[in-house]
Amino acid sequence: MKSEIKIEIGKDRIVTLPELYQEYDKAHRIQAGIPFEDKIKALVDLQKIAFSWGKRRDVIVWRI
Amino acid sequence: MKKTLEAINGLKKEGIVKDYAIGGAVAALKWVEPFFTRDLDIFVIPLPPTGEERVISFLPIYNSLKDKGYDQWAGQWLMIEGVPVEFLPAEGLSKEAVDQAVETELEGVGTKVVTPEYLIALFLKAFREKDKMKIRLLLDQTKIERKKLRDILTRHGLEEKFKALYGDWK
Numbered sequence: 082m083k084s085e086i087k088i089e090i091g092k093d094r095i096v097t098l099p100e101l102y103q104e105y106d107k108a109h110r111i112q113a114g115i116p117f118e119d120k121i122k123a124l125v126d127l128q129k130i131a132f133s134w135g136k137r138r139d140v141i142v143w144r145i
Numbered sequence: 146m147k148k149t150l151e152a153i154n155g156l157k158k159e160g161i162v163k164d165y166a167i168g169g170a171v172a173a174l175k176w177v178e179p180f181f182t183r184d185l186d187i188f189v190i191p192l193p194p195t196g197e198e199r200v201i202s203f204l205p206i207y208n209s210l211k212d213k214g215y216d217q218w219a220g221q222w223l224m225i226e227g228v229p230v231e232f233l234p235a236e237g238l239s240k241e242a243v244d245q246a247v248e249t250e251l252e253g254v255g256t257k258v259v260t261p262e263y264l265i266a267l268f269l270k271a272f273r274e275k276d277k278m279k280i281r282l283l284l285d286q287t288k289i290e291r292k293k294l295r296d297i298l299t300r301h302g303l304e305e306k307f308k309a310l311y312g313d314w315k
Contacts, residue, residue, distance in 0.1 A: 124174060
């Protein structure tokens with residue numbers, strides 16, 4: 082029987098794939114709890130990325 | 146963004162709209178992790194229509210903002226302090242969403258934001274690909290009052306659609 086694949090994600094931190102996805106879910110939920118102001122700043126960063134890196138010239142980068 | 150909200154609050158103070166709330170993607174941002182969007186959707190409860198034709202006019206909104214120097218349009222969006230804003234009439238479900246929206250502050254400016262339960266119903270009604278993504282984020286990342294959601298969905302004929310797509314969701 083093959084042993085379960087594990088991933089090293091930091092010093093002394095080895096997790097299974099389901100555990101890794103749980104970590105991701107947890108991180109997303111933490112992001113959901115940050116202040117509204119910080120989310121708007123993150124949104125503007127995403128708009129900047131879409132405009133410059135993604136070359137989406139139709140995207141308006143909000144002035145905040 | 147602060148000045149954008151101040152300008153929109155001005156419409157309420159001046160009695161040009163009865164009430165308003167932030168809806169759409171930016172409202173969802175209040176409750177879930179950051180994601181990309183282009184514009185700020187504002188649901189407005191306009192003053193009652195006048196005249197025999199019962200037309201709800203947005204002209205008083207646009208004229209008032211124009212008087213303050215906001216007359217630049219980018220497609221369907223009115224640019225207010227560098228933010229593309231779309232005004233949408235709050236009717237039926239969306240009017241209820243505005244009435245029940247929560248008071249909050251953004252950069253020290255008071256505003257109202259549509260609650261997750263109403264957002265789910267509104268996104269379910271529109272149900273474009275981007276709406277599906279937002280429903281999933283809301284269900285996964287924020288606290289939903291099940292009873293409240295069920296009540297909204299039932300009253301607006303959306304319960305079966307929701308059940309078929311999301312079942313008992315958690």
